[in-house]
Amino acid sequence: MYKILISLFLTVSAIQGAGIGMKIYGKTCVECHGDDGKDLSISGKAIAGSGDVLKKLTGYKNGTFGGEQKATMQASVEPLNDEELKAVAAYVETLK
Numbered sequence: 389m390y391k392i393l394i395s396l397f398l399t400v401s402a403i404q405g406a407g408i409g410m411k412i413y414g415k416t417c418v419e420c421h422g423d424d425g426k427d428l429s430i431s432g433k434a435i436a437g438s439g440d441v442l443k444k445l446t447g448y449k450n451g452t453f454g455g456e457q458k459a460t461m462q463a464s465v466e467p468l469n470d471e472e473l474k475a476v477a478a479y480v481e482t483l484k
């Protein structure tokens with residue numbers, strides 16, 4: 389019984405986590421990367437399926453990752469805290 393409750397709880401928190409990530413993505417990222425993470429017009433590459441998203445976002449935030457346009461990304465991730473970065477990274481990982 390406990391096991392069922394625990395796995396139910398974990399499932400619900402995972403879904404809520406994805407929900408928060410989706411919200412942040414819709415508010416903060418979609419204008420440049422598109423609904424599906426495949427918009428190339430601004431970033432030049434698809435983020436859907438690119439992998440290591442949390443590592444990249446953290447890198448943009450602390451200046452250890454990025455290409456020619458990293459300042460653009462730095463401005464986008466700068467206002468997000470660690471929890472929000474994790475949530476949005478987890479959401480981006482679901483985009484294929």
Ligand code: HEC
Pocket residue numbers: 412413416417418419420421430431432433434435438441444445453454455456457458460461464465476477480
């Ligand atoms: C104003 C436009 C803009 C917004 C808003 C934006 N990005 Fe970006 N994103 C870019 C650009 C431009 C690049 C390429 C930057 C570089 O040269 O490294 C990029 C790169 C990335 C990359 C790295 C791709 C790779 O594999 O190298 C990831 C991951 C990413 N963005 C995720 C996000 C997420 C998540 C958000 C929302 C929190 C977001 N971006 C918001 C423009 C934007």
